[in-house]
Amino acid sequence: MASPEKLAALEARMAALGIEEEDLHESFILGSGSGGQKINKTNSCVFLKHLPSGLQVKCQESRSRETNRYLAREALCDSFEGIRRDKATAQKQAIEKARRTNRKRSRRSKQRSVAEKRQISEKKALRKSPTGDD
Template sequence: KPLPPKPTVDDNDLIENFLRGSGPGGQKINKTTSAVQLIHIPTGLVVKSQDTRSRSQNRVIARKRLAEALDEREHGEASRSAIKRDRQSKKKSSRAKKSRRKYRKLEEEKSRQEGGAAVGEEDGD
């Protein structure tokens, strides 16, 4: 089943601010204004990104986060990110179930071999 289209945000609905970042990173973080803060005017939603040292990359990341947040707010469980999370969760649980099956089977084979060897030794005595 295909995913819904990627959400977009109109640039006219945004206020974009560049800030100094906080947290680890030392002097470079304290001196440069590479962190990006986006405010969505109609909803008042605020998103901040300071993941990289690059202002342009942080702008892209912030816009993506804002679009996803608006999509989730509007569509809830039918949003693109919610569907992706659900798919990942199902894949993870399927892998875990397969792994449990595999190790259960190995344990059963091991116990059969140990039981068979013990029986075989008694016959030889």
């Protein structure tokens, strides 16, 4: 089981993220996988669902139910932080993209595009059928 200091730190982290115990639906299910008969007979696997967001976490790291409860809450906090980080990154990228698209083109870039257009027009001019001026 986690120490009281770790539990207090987890509660503070959950409060900072806006996760309340009342918003969590917790159920215990039969474990599966390696571990022998003991893991298959006890309900030590923790299934945690945050009702407002619909985020779900399943934890079966340990054979202890209390340790799994702690780890499931920690994983839920990690998921919340990851989602927030992804949103912030996406917002920064959108701002940066808008800045890049709205900036003025450099003189060299303009010269390059004009030169490319000239080459294309010369190619097209060569495609024209020859006139009968002979």
